[in-house]
Amino acid sequence: MNETFDTIVVGLGAMGSAAAYHLTKRGQNVLGIDMFRPGHDQGSSHGYHRMIRKSSFQVDGYVPLAERAFALWHELEEESGQTLLHITGEVWLLYENGKTGNRAGVERSIARGFRVVLSEQDLAGRFPGCRLHEGMIALYEAGAGYL
Numbered sequence: 001m002n003e004t005f006d007t008i009v010v011g012l013g014a015m016g017s018a019a020a021y022h023l024t025k026r027g028q029n030v031l032g033i034d035m036f037r038p039g040h041d042q043g044s045s046h047g048y049h050r051m052i053r054k055s056s057f058q059v060d061g062y063v064p065l066a067e068r069a070f071a072l073w074h075e076l077e078e079e080s081g082q083t084l085l086h087i088t089g090e091v092w093l094l095y096e097n098g099k100t101g102n103r104a105g106v107e108r109s110i111a112r113g114f115r116v117v118l119s120e121q122d123l124a125g126r127f128p129g130c131r132l133h134e135g136m137i138a139l140y141e142a143g144a145g146y147l
């Protein structure tokens with residue numbers, strides 16, 4: 001190979017292909033390498049859909065990244081002329097005190113306006129297939145969906 005590249009991305013799943021795409025858009029000469037042909041089904045990114053949300057139970061640093069991801073998916077929809085992001089809302093049924101940190105995470109995501117608590121009645125009305133067991137709560141994130 002005589003050609004040189006500004007960046008070589010090894011692994012072209014969601015992360016690598018996004019990195020390669022955006023570096024190329026910024027004018028870099030990028031080489032992407034994968035052990036399988038594009039469109040393969042051997043990585044974590046592969047499959048028909050993935051869920052997307054802005055809230056996180058884990059770390060606050062996730063939120064700005066998720067917001068940026070929503071913006072970039074919208075940009076990609078415009079560029080490709082395809083609908084990729086479907087906002088459906090997401091319901092979480094969880095044991096409030098089931099896992100360490102759940103309660104704090106729940107409170108944080110409610111306080112930040114990502115999620116609301118659904119009463120048992122609301123849940124049954126809006127999501128008839130869902131039932132709460134003893135000690136569970138239902139959280140709803142209106143802005144979540146799938147790709």
Ligand SMILES: Cc1cc2nc3c(=O)[nH]c(=O)nc-3n(C[C@H](O)[C@H](O)[C@H](O)COP(=O)(O)OP(=O)(O)OC[C@H]3O[C@@H](n4cnc5c(N)ncnc54)[C@H](O)[C@@H]3O)c2cc1C
Nearest residue numbers: 010011012013014015016033034035036043044045050051
């Ligand atoms: C079953 C499942 C469900 C999930 N659901 C969700 C969801 O709903 N929402 C969500 O946000 N996330 C979800 N995730 C997580 C998300 O899919 C992953 O975090 C994301 O796809 C990781 O992307 P990646 O590019 O890092 O890795 P991958 O998509 O795995 O890409 C890695 C790429 O590197 C290539 N590669 C590996 N080794 C080599 C090598 N030695 N040389 C060359 N190429 C190599 C592989 O072929 C592959 O193409 C889910 C994951 C799984 C497995």
